[in-house]
Amino acid sequence: MRLGPILAALLLGGCAAPPSGGGGIVSTNPCVDSVLVRILPPARIAAISRYSQDPSATSIPLDVARRYRATAGTAEEVIALHPDLVIASTYTPPATQAAYARAGLKTLLLGIPDSIAESQAQVTQIADAVGAPAGGARINADIDHAVARWSRKDGPSQSALLYISGDLATGGSTLLNEMMTRVGFRNAAASYGLTHTGTVSAETIVTRPPAVVIASERVGRGTALRHRLLPNTPQAVFPRVLINCGGSTIPPALERLAAIRASVS
Template sequence: MRRGAILFALLLGGCAQSPGAGGGGGIVSTNPCVDSVLVRILPASRIAGISHYSQDPSATSIPLAVARQFRGIAGTAEEVIALRPDLVIASTYTPPATQAVYARAGLKTLLLGIPDSIAESKAQVKQIADAVGAPAGGARINADIDRALTRWSRKDEPSPSALLYISGDLATGGSTLLNEMMTRVGFRNAAASYGLTHTGTLSAETIVTQPPAIVIAPERASRGTVLRRRLLPTTPQAVFPRVLINCGGPTIPPALERLAAIRAGL
């Protein structure tokens, strides 16, 4: 964690001038999870714009002080084209009409999906790094992930059940990156046991009749938080910061560390 703080201090030092302010060249990302990789492997001068989500406290995976040094991109084709980037990295969920406009404008694009496992996340980091000509940077991120897996993985029994909420009443189920991280540190994903795949909601009856050993959720109070405390008044509650929920890649090591700390506290 201290190493990450030092890294971002260095990043801030390299962002003294507003990158991409004049337009022309560079990389534009409209994907906040791509942003978290780019700011670690590229000099600020090569990043022409990042997703506006990275400048939102509830959606970012990088410190706001870093994100706000860059031009925020809402994702409209007009603003992206105006920057004349060398490469646009976006989500596979980008509307087909926007993708078509990028193509007509002659922009080179890379569309990325949501990784459902640590292996997929590492492959995506490598794909991003290779696409922007910074393979060594991608290798460093993946090496950090491997070290974190070695340090925090545990296979001892029993595995207590945990219910992890990503926002409000949305829980993470099986076949997700968060599910793999939970199981790696020694939890059993209660939502997966209930039959929830990917992300979704759970009925109050299910939660009450098969209560988890612990509920994990972001620190922000919500209606869902209040309801869960009423339904499970004796079940421990743990905080998993929202900044660790949104993305994989370089977020995996601190996410594993936090989940392992929660597991160790049981």
Template sequence: MALSGVPFMAACACGSTKAMRRLLPLLLLLLAGCAPAGEQRQGGIVSLNPCSDQLLLALVPAGRIAAISHYSQQAGATSVPLDVARGLRSTGGTAEEVIALAPRLVVATSYTPPATRAAFAKAGLRVLYLDSPTTIAASKAQVAELAHAIGAEARGAAINARIDHAVAGARWSGAAVPALLYISGDLANGAGTLLHEMMQVAGFRNAAADYGLAMTGSLPVEIILTDPPAVILSPDRGGRTAALRRRLLERTDADTREVTFPRELVNCGGPTIPAALARLAAVRRQVAP
């Protein structure tokens, strides 16, 4: 290693106090440049959930985020553009990884295991545990809570204003149309969810609730054949399960319309709500009156 063409060891052996004083700033800059990337990111925010990943990126510059969840770097789980997510550091969510980053704040979920919570507490980390909101109001409250925790209240208020605007623009006052929203395969969105409320706002009746499905669960085509919905929203119209469902419904002469509902719109609330409501409202206008 050399500094300005002078061998490092030779420079240190020169014995000149004045020379060492001149070299010291250069040495400090060199050592800082050689520091591991993880150490450079210490003190930021670590997120352990793809939904908080998305919300964080909407609230703060990427430079404030020390790490996101590994889920956001997977095409089927992310609500963040993959090129953005893959440009950030990620963790597997283990306590050891997170503690090593020495973050100023960890954004975790209410499902975090007790052992991991205990490890965070022992390490003296500041942790915000977020649940999965099941209503638009709860999602807005979560946006405000995280925004306050990271000093981004103005951006949080702007996100919530966009949500309010989207709700007003999507609201349908006519008769509700029975619809099913499949998340993937035969996994459907049931009653008591954020998507359930958004469907209602946009003028749909969640047929999964009519079939007795609460929250999210499997809804095989055999169950819906006797009383098919008017609309099926699905992210994977080309999938095998969707193709089988389509063929069976056609044999019953069911007047069921199938439309695409992008996978990235079903994962999270917060910043996703305006886009999800806009898509639901567009579909509802297609099947009017």
């Protein structure tokens, strides 16, 4: 991800009017972080998630993430910041949600989008909630452009098995599955019967091998095992930073998947 466009987006985000209260926005969701840093000036963001400062979990450049205060998402940390709005995951523990409510904090809970359309709707929801609809529209316009550019008209043909981490593969009914399909891949895990994220048996992989294996790491136990199981199958790297979230990650993710697809044509 290039830093130039991100800094430009931050400057443009400064045109948004700040919410009342002056406490800024606290995000405990790394996927929300990746939207906020592109549509709001730093002064509007009271804190981001600590996951955005973790190389294995972030979806934004680390040098950008480290400019912000980060929290572990505990109720005590968040409440102490007196934010105008807390944006968190629907998986936030009920006790934490209750603590936010008792403290009188306004909260927005977001789930995990399973499609490009759902991801774009979520970007709009975040942008509207923080008073920066134009920023959300810019991100969604970039997504629309990437979808138009990288979608293949001939439909999916080559099969691919995409591992998001270790031996966890992405199945059907996921955002990654849609992106794979758009660039011309058939998701092998979906054809094996995997509906979301899970493991695939070695027997299944060997019996019905994919045309390419895509993984988030170059080395590791999982990579070594797959090389032994499928010595003649190409292996491609799909950076972890492109796996964790949708939103503004979708354009570079589609571009990388399209490049892998072209390499196995």
